[in-house]
Amino acid sequence: MxxxxxxxxxxxxxxxxxxxxxxxxxxxxxxxxxxxxxxxxxxxxxxxxxxxxxxxxxxxxxxxxxxxxxxxxxxxxxxxxxxxxxxxxxxxxxxxxxxxxxxxxxxxxxxxxTDLDAFYRLAESDLLLGPLTQRFYGLRCIGIPDLFEALCWAILGQQINLAFAYTLKRRFVESYGASMARDGRTYWTFPTPETIAGLSVADLTPLQLTSKKAEYVLETAARMADGRLTKEHLLSLANAQAVERELTAIRGIGPWTAHYVMMRCLRLPSAFPAGDVGLQNAVKHLFGMDSKPTPVELQRLAAGWSGFEAYATFYLWRVLY
DNA sequence: TACCAGGGTTGAA
DNA sequence: TTCAACCATGGT
The missing domain is CATH 3.30.310.20 (DNA-3-methyladenine glycosylase AlkA, N-terminal domain)
Structure with a gap:
């Protein structure tokens, strides 16, 4: 429905x-x-x-x-x-x-x-976002439509730099995804929850996942493979708080991962990974601060972005990545 | 070589 | 409820 x-x-x-x-x-x-x-x-x-x-x-x-x-x-x-x-x-x-x-x-x-005009109207009077919407005019929040892929990508990327996160994803995909060769290129699809659910920690640690991350990915795969966790169910929940509760009940998924997935897969406009290091660095850079803003300071800034936190985050990330 | 990286869990206070 | 310790490994 x-x-x-x-x-x-x-x-x-x-x-x-x-x-x-x-x-x-x-x-x-x-x-x-x-x-x-x-x-x-x-x-x-x-x-x-x-x-x-x-x-x-x-x-x-x-x-x-x-x-x-x-x-x-x-x-x-x-x-x-x-x-x-x-x-x-x-x-x-x-x-x-x-x-x-x-x-x-x-x-x-x-x-x-998404009609970006609403976001741009809000950003017009915002010291931080105003210039960014001009600099990146027409940029959409590029997402990850597949829930399992979004969750895995977020888990793999926890507490490591982005370059290594890409390496881990490549190893994961090339080990357990499907491939097709064409015109000298190999195209891959993301591994299915069913495939991953059949593995053990020992299958994943050689890819350089920590054993904790391996456990988290396996648990997520198991829940999706048997239908306990679906994108449709998450989308059917009444509000963002309920989605966050549901996601963070899974071991390995904390507030950051939940909001990251809410932003890039479920497309909840108010998703906001407040503790994100990249977000902190972007604000520090744009304001010329000596040190990173605290999560509390960030929340205060974001108070003016109500309903558009996800887009604000994506535009801020774009400054650094 | 330290220190950091698009965090999370655990267990003590 | 809050917070430090721990996790572990590549990048710079």
């Missing part, structure tokens, strides 16, 4: 998606620049779940969605303001279902259903 917000989101997608057979176009709501998305996506050379082409004008991904796997090339439309998809599998050309699933995935991934 969809709630009201989910229904509105679905209608916006259907309005925005123009299926043209072997190609298609997504028309976002409100301000958007494809190049801003791509600049963010190309930040790590070590990304293993999609390719950003060297001339930086397109991204290719083997998308797994709605029971379909589709190889898609994603590039900018007229004036950088829409997203165009090219389906590289001939099978997809005769399969509207697969094209729809892939388009829906990209719509969510790029957060094309």
């Amino acid at each position: 969809m709630n009201e917000a989910q229904l509105a989101a679905e209608l916006a997608f259907q309005e925005g998606w123009k299926d043209g057979g072997h190609e298609g176009e997504l028309v976002p709501r409100g301000p958007f620049r494809f190049s801003a998305a791509l600049a963010y996506m190309g930040r790590s050379e070590n990304e293993c779940l999609f390719y950003v082409d060297q001339d930086q004008d397109r991204v290719c991904k083997w998308i797994e969605a709605g029971g379909e796997r589709v190889l898609v090339e994603i590039f900018g439309g007229p004036e950088d303001r829409t997203v165009r998809l090219r389906f590289l599998d001939e099978a997809a050309h005769g399969n509207p279902q697969a094209r729809l699933a892939a388009a829906r995935y990209v719509w969510e991934w790029f957060d094309l259903g």
Whole structure:
């Protein structure tokens, strides 16, 4: 069952998606620049779940969605303001279902259903955010639509630098994900909860996960594999507090991880990883402070961002990463 | 070589 | 309820 917000989101997608057979176009709501998305996506050379082409004008991904796997090339439309998809599998050309699933995935991934104007209006009078919305105009909060992938990525990235987090993800994906070779490239999909749930700590520690992280990932996989934890259930909860409670009840998922996933997967606008080191460093940098702001100081700043904390966080991160 | 990194759990006070 | 100790390992 969809709630009201989910229904509105679905209608916006259907309005925005123009299926043209072997190609298609997504028309976002409100301000958007494809190049801003791509600049963010190309930040790590070590990304293993999609390719950003060297001339930086397109991204290719083997998308797994709605029971379909589709190889898609994603590039900018007229004036950088829409997203165009090219389906590289001939099978997809005769399969509207697969094209729809892939388009829906990209719509969510790029957060094309959010009207940024509301965020920009709020940022106008904000000392910190105002300049950022001009600098990164049209940037969407690039997400992680798959819940298991989002949770694993957040857990893997706990308390380590981003470069090493990417290395861990690559090892994890290349050890237990599915792959397909095409045009000299290997495309990977993220491991399924079912696959990971069948492993033990000893299978994961050789990848350089700490044994704690291995336990956390296995526990998360087990819960998703047997249906105790689903994205649909989390989305059906009444409010962000309830989602946070549900997530932090899982060993290895604290407030930071919960809010990170609420922000990048569940798309809750008020998600806010207040203890995040990157967030603290961004504020320190922008204000020219001698030391990082405390979580309390950060919360005070964020009081003016009510309802847009997630976007504020993403724009602040963009300053450093 | 220290110190830090897009944290979390545990157990004592 | 709060807080320090501990976890462990690559990057700089």
